[in-house]
Amino acid sequence: MPRVTTEIEGHIAHVTLTRPDKRNAVDPEMAEAIVAAGHALMGADIRAVVLSGEGRAFCAGLDVMSFAALARGDPEALIVPRTHGTTNLFQEVAMVWRRLPVPVIAALHGAVYGAGFQLALxxxxxxxxxxxxxxIMEMKWGLIPDMGGMALxxxxxxxxxxxxxxxxAQPIPAAQAAAWGLVTEIAADPLAAACALAGGIAARSPSAIRAAKRLVAVAESGADEAEILMAESREQAALVGKPDQMEQIAANMAGRAPVFGDRNT
Structure with missing residues (x-):
C-alpha cells in the first residue's frame, strides 16, 4: 500500500496521506513519499493542490518506533546534511509545499500533531x-520541532x-488554532471546503495565481519596502495584456467561464 497518493483532476492535484491504520504517522518511507509527491508536481500542469489524510486523522506525527531505530545510528549524519537544497529530508516534508508554484490547501481533521502540524504549516x-x-508534539519525546516549523x-x-x-506539547482545538492564526478557517467538512476553494482558484488566471504566490513569498521574506514594491510592478507588468489576462477579461465581459491554455510560468 503506498504511503501517499496523487490524483490530478481539473488541474487540481489531490495529495492524500494513505496510512490510516497508523493515523498517517510519518515514518522514513512516508517522509520520502510526501517529498516525492511534492517534487513530482513542480512541473505539472496544475493550478492548486489539496492535501488531506485518510482515516481518523490528518497526521498524528512521527512514527516514533521507526525513528527510534534510526536514532541508534548517527543522528547527526541523518539530520544535519542538506539533502534538498537548504533542507534535510524531514524539513522538506513541509517546505516543498511552500516552494510549489501554486496554492496548496490542507484539509485538517482529527490529530494534526508534530510532523503533521509542520506539514500543514x-x-x-x-x-x-x-x-x-x-x-507541536516533539517536546513529549524530548525533542524540538525540526521539520520546518521554526521557519514557518x-x-x-x-x-x-x-x-x-x-x-x-499540549494539543489545542481548531478554534484556538484559528484564533492564533494557525488555521485559516473551520469547516464541518474540511476536505469538501478545501476542494471547493481549490476549484475556485483553478478557475482563475493560472499565471496570475502563480505570480501572486511568488509575490506573497517576497513580501514574507523580510525584503525591504522598495524590493516589495518593485516585485509588485514586475509581476504585474508580466501579466498585463498576456493571453491569460486577455482571456479573463473576455470571459468577464461575455459572462462565461474563462478557458485558459497550457500552464504559464
Whole structure:
C-alpha cells in the first residue's frame, strides 16, 4: 500500500496521506513519499493542490518506533546534511509545499500533531474540522520541532504562542488554532471546503495565481519596502495584456467561464 497518493483532476492535484491504520504517522518511507509527491508536481500542469489524510486523522506525527531505530545510528549524519537544497529530508516534508508554484490547501481533521502540524504549516491555507486538534508534539519525546516549523510559525503567529505550544506539547482545538492564526478557517467538512476553494482558484488566471504566490513569498521574506514594491510592478507588468489576462477579461465581459491554455510560468 503506498504511503501517499496523487490524483490530478481539473488541474487540481489531490495529495492524500494513505496510512490510516497508523493515523498517517510519518515514518522514513512516508517522509520520502510526501517529498516525492511534492517534487513530482513542480512541473505539472496544475493550478492548486489539496492535501488531506485518510482515516481518523490528518497526521498524528512521527512514527516514533521507526525513528527510534534510526536514532541508534548517527543522528547527526541523518539530520544535519542538506539533502534538498537548504533542507534535510524531514524539513522538506513541509517546505516543498511552500516552494510549489501554486496554492496548496490542507484539509485538517482529527490529530494534526508534530510532523503533521509542520506539514500543514507548509500549505498556503489550512481548513480544519471543528474537532481537529493541533500540537507541536516533539517536546513529549524530548525533542524540538525540526521539520520546518521554526521557519514557518513566525510568519503566522506570535512568539509567546510559539513558545507555549513548543514548551508544553499540549494539543489545542481548531478554534484556538484559528484564533492564533494557525488555521485559516473551520469547516464541518474540511476536505469538501478545501476542494471547493481549490476549484475556485483553478478557475482563475493560472499565471496570475502563480505570480501572486511568488509575490506573497517576497513580501514574507523580510525584503525591504522598495524590493516589495518593485516585485509588485514586475509581476504585474508580466501579466498585463498576456493571453491569460486577455482571456479573463473576455470571459468577464461575455459572462462565461474563462478557458485558459497550457500552464504559464
Amino acid at each position: 507548509g500549505a498556503d491555507i489550512r481548513i480544519a474540522a471543528p474537532e481537529a486538534e493541533l500540537a 510559525l513566525p510568519r503566522l503567529t506570535r512568539s509567546d504562542v510559539i513558545r507555549r505550544l513548543t514548551y508544553s
